[in-house]
Amino acid sequence: MDLLLWTAYAVIILMLMLGGVTFAILFERKVIGAMQLRPGPNRHGPWGLFQTIADVLKLLLKEDIIPAAADKKIFLIAPVIAFAPAFAIYAALAFDENIYGADLNIGILYLLGVASITMLGVLMGGWSSNNKYSLLGSIRGVAQMVSYELPLVLSVVGIVILVGSLNMREIVFFQESAGIWFIIPQFLAFVVYIISSIAELNRAPFDLPEAESELVSGFHTEYSGFRFAFFMLAEYTYAIAIAAIATMLFLGGWLGPAFLPGFVWFALKMVLFMFLWFWLTATLPRARVGDLMNYSWKVLIPLAILNIVATAFIKVWMG
Amino acid sequence: MSDLKTETMTLNMGPQHPSTHGVFRLQLEVDGETIVRATPVMGYLHRGSEKLAEGFLYSQFIPYTDRLDYMNAMTNNYVYCAAIEELFDWEIPERAEYLRVITMELNRVASHLVWWGTYLLDIGAMSPFLYAFRDRETILDRLNEISGARMTFNYHRIGGVKWDAPEGWIEQVLETVKELRENIQEFHTLVTGNEIFQSRTIGVGKLTKEQVINWGLSGPIARASGVDIDVRKTEPYSVYDQFDFNVPTREEGDVYARYLVRIDEMFESLKIVEQACNNIPDGEIIHKKGKKLMMLKPPEGEVYTRAEASKGEIGVYAVSNGKNKPHRIKLRRPSFVNVAILQDLLEGDSIQNLVSIFGSLDVVLGEVDG
Numbered sequence: 289m290d291l292l293l294w295t296a297y298a299v300i301i302l303m304l305m306l307g308g309v310t311f312a313i314l315f316e317r318k319v320i321g322a323m324q325l326r327p328g329p330n331r332h333g334p335w336g337l338f339q340t341i342a343d344v345l346k347l348l349l350k351e352d353i354i355p356a357a358a359d360k361k362i363f364l365i366a367p368v369i370a371f372a373p374a375f376a377i378y379a380a381l382a383f384d385e386n387i388y389g390a391d392l393n394i395g396i397l398y399l400l401g402v403a404s405i406t407m408l409g410v411l412m413g414g415w416s417s418n419n420k421y422s423l424l425g426s427i428r429g430v431a432q433m434v435s436y437e438l439p440l441v442l443s444v445v446g447i448v449i450l451v452g453s454l455n456m457r458e459i460v461f462f463q464e465s466a467g468i469w470f471i472i473p474q475f476l477a478f479v480v481y482i483i484s485s486i487a488e489l490n491r492a493p494f495d496l497p498e499a500e501s502e503l504v505s506g507f508h509t510e511y512s513g514f515r516f517a518f519f520m521l522a523e524y525t526y527a528i529a530i531a532a533i534a535t536m537l538f539l540g541g542w543l544g545p546a547f548l549p550g551f552v553w554f555a556l557k558m559v560l561f562m563f564l565w566f567w568l569t570a571t572l573p574r575a576r577v578g579d580l581m582n583y584s585w586k587v588l589i590p591l592a593i594l595n596i597v598a599t600a601f602i603k604v605w606m607g
Numbered sequence: 608m609s610d611l612k613t614e615t616m617t618l619n620m621g622p623q624h625p626s627t628h629g630v631f632r633l634q635l636e637v638d639g640e641t642i643v644r645a646t647p648v649m650g651y652l653h654r655g656s657e658k659l660a661e662g663f664l665y666s667q668f669i670p671y672t673d674r675l676d677y678m679n680a681m682t683n684n685y686v687y688c689a690a691i692e693e694l695f696d697w698e699i700p701e702r703a704e705y706l707r708v709i710t711m712e713l714n715r716v717a718s719h720l721v722w723w724g725t726y727l728l729d730i731g732a733m734s735p736f737l738y739a740f741r742d743r744e745t746i747l748d749r750l751n752e753i754s755g756a757r758m759t760f761n762y763h764r765i766g767g768v769k770w771d772a773p774e775g776w777i778e779q780v781l782e783t784v785k786e787l788r789e790n791i792q793e794f795h796t797l798v799t800g801n802e803i804f805q806s807r808t809i810g811v812g813k814l815t816k817e818q819v820i821n822w823g824l825s826g827p828i829a830r831a832s833g834v835d836i837d838v839r840k841t842e843p844y845s846v847y848d849q850f851d852f853n854v855p856t857r858e859e860g861d862v863y864a865r866y867l868v869r870i871d872e873m874f875e876s877l878k879i880v881e882q883a884c885n886n887i888p889d890g891e892i893i894h895k896k897g898k899k900l901m902m903l904k905p906p907e908g909e910v911y912t913r914a915e916a917s918k919g920e921i922g923v924y925a926v927s928n929g930k931n932k933p934h935r936i937k938l939r940r941p942s943f944v945n946v947a948i949l950q951d952l953l954e955g956d957s958i959q960n961l962v963s964i965f966g967s968l969d970v971v972l973g974e975v976d977g
Contacts, residue, residue, distance in 0.1 A: 573731045
């Protein structure tokens with residue numbers, strides 16, 4: 289019975305996530321369109337609501353091309369490796385006080401650990417394509433992951449110190465009882481988290497692994513049809529997951545005035561993060577490779593460590 | 608670690624690549640992301656314009672000049688017509704010269720706008736492209752109204768221009784100039800101050816004054832390295848001596864300097880358009896002998912005429928043997944000359960900067976390959 293319930297939960301979340309990704313892509317195109325003096329997609333359905341569905345259908349009908357010189361097994365499995373961990377993140381998220389999957393006591397550790405596996409898919413995809421652009425893209429991708437995984441994890445430590453637990457739900461409960469969202473006492477951590485999450489997601493201005501104007505399409509240059517769709521799906525699944533984690537850590541998860549149910553607040557806060565990323569995509573040029581590394585090692589990591597030390601002092605001082 | 612054996616990799620960039628602006632090909636030898644050697648390969652768009660000219664009547668070659676630098680077709684039109692006029696030694700009606708200057712300068716702004724948009728696209732900013740094209744569109748509308756085409760104008764004629772300005776066109780141009788001035792000012796707030804943009808451009812792709820002179824570079828690239836050369840000023844053609852405008856120059860010679868020179872040039876061009884529109888005289892628009900398109904037979908002789916296109920100095924060397932077809936037409940195409948520096952410029956730089964440097968040279972492949 290328990291197993292059935294869990295399966296049902298997973299399927300429902302998968303469905304919701306697919307819908308979420310569909311409309312996240314549409315939302316992105318609409319937001320960027322509005323910032324670029326154009327309407328964005330508006331041909332399929334009202335406000336172009338079915339645009340992404342049409343796109344996915346098109347990709348499904350495409351021929352699945354595998355380059356002759358590719359390392360076939362790795363080439364085939366790479367999109368799955370990229371997607372699976374991104375989806376596994378959802379297992380430990382709590383969308384409302386009573387809507388949650390696994391109530392893990394190592395929640396945040398699990399989330400960050402699983403999330404970093406996504407990059408393996410990028411590396412495998414780029415390496416196995418036997419394409420020089422893909423290879424360069426995945427080299428950049430791995431360098432970027434190594435540099436930005438650290439500040440991302442370190443930025444969360446301050447919250448763990450304050451709450452005294454790794455459990456995601458308890459982090460939200462703590463914010464409820466303290467009456468303050470962590471974005472205020474942990475603002476420095478928030479800034480570090482947001483910047484390094486953009487780099488983790490390969491979004492502008494840190495979209496170096498797929499830099500279109502330099503590396504054609506980076507690691508997924510050789511992918512077509514449904515496998516390409518899978519990479520896109522992985523990317524947006526991961527983006528939504530990172531937004532959800534940020535919501536729980538810094539914006540009090542499902543907390544909010546009672547006139548709306550908790551999960552609606554949760555969704556709205558996630559949309560806020562998504563909007564921020566799309567806004568940056570429309571605004572900023574691509575960062576320099578050297579700057580990217582310098583920024584992580586010389587600015588973000590020291591800031592994150594400073595935040596940990598300061599938080600620890602405050603925690604001891606306040607008792 | 609130090610005795611680890613490493614190899615360089617050959618990377619073929621183009622002819623199909625998003626940032627080679629057409630069918631340009633670069634054979635790169637890369638060590639990781641560092642370029643060891645870069646060999647440009649050109650000719651994918653070669654149509655043999657110079658040879659074609661020998662088979663045409665003088666008037667029939669004008670549309671072919673449109674297709675050299677299709678971003679700046681008016682100046683190409685002009686310089687070819689001016690060369691033949693010089694062979695004839697004709698006096699061109701004042702009104703025609705004014706219309707030529709207005710169209711050429713508007714076209715220069717349009718060309719720089721396209722450069723601005725595509726260059727920022729090269730370094731990863733998506734939105735500026737659409738802002739640039741919004742403004743370019745208003746210019747193309749004006750040029751369409753006077754010439755009947757949006758890009759390949761075929762507007763200038765040997766001896767003048769094809770059409771007079773339609774009623775109210777001059778006022779509309781003045782309106783457009785005002786609008787553009789505000790919009791282009793906005794570009795500064797959108798991009799120029801951006802920290803990422805500056806770190807991507809300042810100090811990248813430096814060209815010294817000596818390099819510019821030795822390689823015969825011209826246009827905004829030369830002026831960004833402190834070489835104050837602009838044919839409009841140094842050797843005024845058409846009616847350019849009647850206008851008050853500056854030639855923006857900078858000393859740094861990097862990508863950022865080229866960017867600023869081009870932006871400043873747009874304002875200067877708008878200044879010229881405004882003055883020309885306010886002072887345009889009435890009268891004929893074409894030399895009376897120029898109307899007989901099929902009968903053009905310049906006297907024997909040879910001539911080299913030059914003009915300042917948006918990419919640099921464009922020149923036409925024309926030889927006439929007294930018949931109705933040119934004996935020889937040689938085109939000095941600025942993009943072709945400017946792109947030659949690329950292999951020196953790229954050595955030791957990264958792939959990321961390659962895109963930025965190549966974009967900053969502002970080459971149009973129609974002109975590189977002729």
